[in-house]
Amino acid sequence: MTDHATFSADGKDLTFPVVEAAEGNDGYDISSLLKETGNVTLDVGFVNTASCESDITYIDGDQGILRYRGYPIEQLAEKSSFVEVCYLLIYGELPSENELEEFEAKIRRHTMLHEDLKAFFNGFPRDAHPMPVLSSAVSALGTFYQDLDPFDPEQVENSTIRLLAKLPTIAAYAHKKSLGQPFLYPDNSLTLTENFLRMTFGFPAEPYELDPEIVKALDQLFILHADHEQNCSTSTVRLVGSSQATLYNSISAGIHALSGPLHGGANQAVLEMLTKIKNAEYDTDTFMKKVKDKEDGVKLMGFGHRVYKSYDPRAAIVKETAHTVLEKMGSDELMEIAMKLEEIALADDYFVERKLYPNVDFYTGLIYTAMGFQPKMFTVLFAIGRLPGWIAQWREMINDPKTKIGRPRQIYTGYTERDYVALDQR
Template identity: 55%
Template sequence: MSENNNGRTAELIIDGNRFELPLIEGVEGDKAIDIRDLLRDTGYTVFDTGYKNSASCSSTITFLDGKKGILRYRGYAIEDLAEKCLFIEVAYLLLHNKLPNREELESFRTLLEQHALIHEDMIHFFDKFPPNASPMSILSVMVNSLHNFYPEMSADPLENIDMTASRLISKIRTIAAFSYKKSIGQPLVYPRNDLSYCGNFLNMMFNTPVRPYIVLPEVVAALNKLLILHADHEQNCSTSAVRLVGSSGGNLYASISAGINALWGPLHGGANEAVIQMLEAIHKDNNDYKKYIAKAKDKNDPFRLSGFGHRVYRTFDPRGKIIKDACDGILSVLNVQDPLLDIARNLEEIVLNDDYFVSRNLYPNIDFYSGIIYRALGIPTNMFTVMFALGRLPGWIAQWREMREDKETKIYRPRQIYIGFPARKFVSLAERS
């Protein structure tokens, strides 16, 4: 751990008793009060719903500064990685803490090629889902099932991690594309080793026996960028779910499957789908922005403006900025006119000038514009969160590995403040009124 406390402490006084709590600081200045011995020393826990104030681990993977809008993977600026790297290079970086040289990249690519197929028996699973099954539920089930087909991982989880990581990163895109093909009743398209990671995925999604899919470099580049932007985001809800399941000794596949389920929710990865539904609703309502802004502000209405706000960013999400710029480029290359893009721009403009949103630091996040690009690439709305999962996978694996290798890791097990009945006398069934 690269914590540095320089012997500084915080003082806590409870009922006149004084306790010293060490202060710790990360390499970029993150400050924390170390309460690891708090309960033992004081008898008190801390109450922190949603873990808004709690650091659950120390990590070397991703740094983000929510006030300045900075995001770095393994020390590299997201802007550089998104512009100059392949997604598989970034996956390697997250997994190995270094950018690969040519040789390393080639052998990683070869590993991914070797593991692109899924066991033929797994293909029958797809037939058993109802036709309109959610691709996120299929993804989570299939990833969990990989454990049964490739159980080597359980014997020595860390020894086989490279193989398992490559297997997962390669197979998840095959599973994702197959689930889409099944949902629209088209024959499956198998992976091809002559195509790039993103090109291969697009081909499996869109090739048909009657109409070959032409893999356009601009489309591949756009997908590559989106996956990089999604690749990690420190201790968010799904990553914490991955770590939580892994902390009990759960295998990597089960942990990733948990991450997929956590990502599915509309407050997290599901927001990209919700954004498009919201923009479509505004469009149908003759661009009645006022109505939706009023709903978002109304405390009695659960509606929120999807794609705005973030637990950590108090300014523009740097990933959102990159995506917004990419949006114009890709739509014009593909000659796509999407009325939802204009609606999105207008909505953003209104929000950025509205006191309710300004005072709460609610800015567009990564999900606000990503859906518009996915639409332009031909990806159906119900696959958007699956796309997020494909991108986030290397981050989840890197976080899982870091957690398992960290000697400080303990099983995740928060405390609670019990507010139910005090002890009650048991009443037998016959005596209950």
């Protein structure tokens, strides 16, 4: 490949240097385009636009590859823990045994919420969706812990640990608030995932028994969601952070971005689809025919991905986990429907040609439901898993000397100049 690209405009040739990737797509640095031509590029949805250089996560959508800091997701899901993956994403390398113990100890020391922050939950109605509660509470953390200088490494580290420790507690309390149940203090003898399960499903009046297989399954799901390159919420975190907003406020914005149904709400949509099929008078074959015929109101959820054009590597892992969890909890009719839909899609040229393979959301809703989570908590679980990726991306952005405040351009299509018309003449 050449080290530049040539662009012709208005009889003038411009040379754009190539920015080489360690792996995957190289890029063309077109930062001089506006200055040289007076024009901008239009790339709706940033389909072809790289907003930054990053060494955190690599995705090859055609080959179904996902790696954190170079480590394949399959290996991390099988052999690592969520806290270890947090360390890997944030600091760039797998920790030694002593480093991991110290990291876990720091997180354990910060799991409790300030008592005044706990009262914050009383300001929300019981039926409030937990995602805005989560985002609001994260933003409020910045009022309780005011060492917020984004360029002070010690203060950034303090904010990092507090977020990792306190977000599961906030999430559990949001769940408890929706049910009118009492909050539990964290038990710092437990791991992060164990503690979250206990605070979510436990009661003060009785001990909570942890199921090791459920703990492992949820921990693995957190790993699978920990980072995914420059997606909508991650880009939001970086864009907000580019204004030198605090880590808390940037993460709060990311949570709001994740709450959208096109981003974090897909697994809930899958569950709703499977339930509709279960309650309908037709079988899965008929449903898939309706999908192919593009009948109104019939959509195949949990298939296809903006990046992956083959089988989502996370989906294969989640499918196996779903079998483990649902076998433990008893047979599940929705799981049987899901497997039948996948079988049809993988064998039908209509879906294969359109590269509609199952994605990570296809089975996660079934697992969360089997664990006892309500559908509105699904995106909250996504946020807990994605937190270390957001933090790593924010820290990379804030320490990058090339970072500029994000300010996308537009192509204006409105009125040209016109004169003001007095009110009585309109």
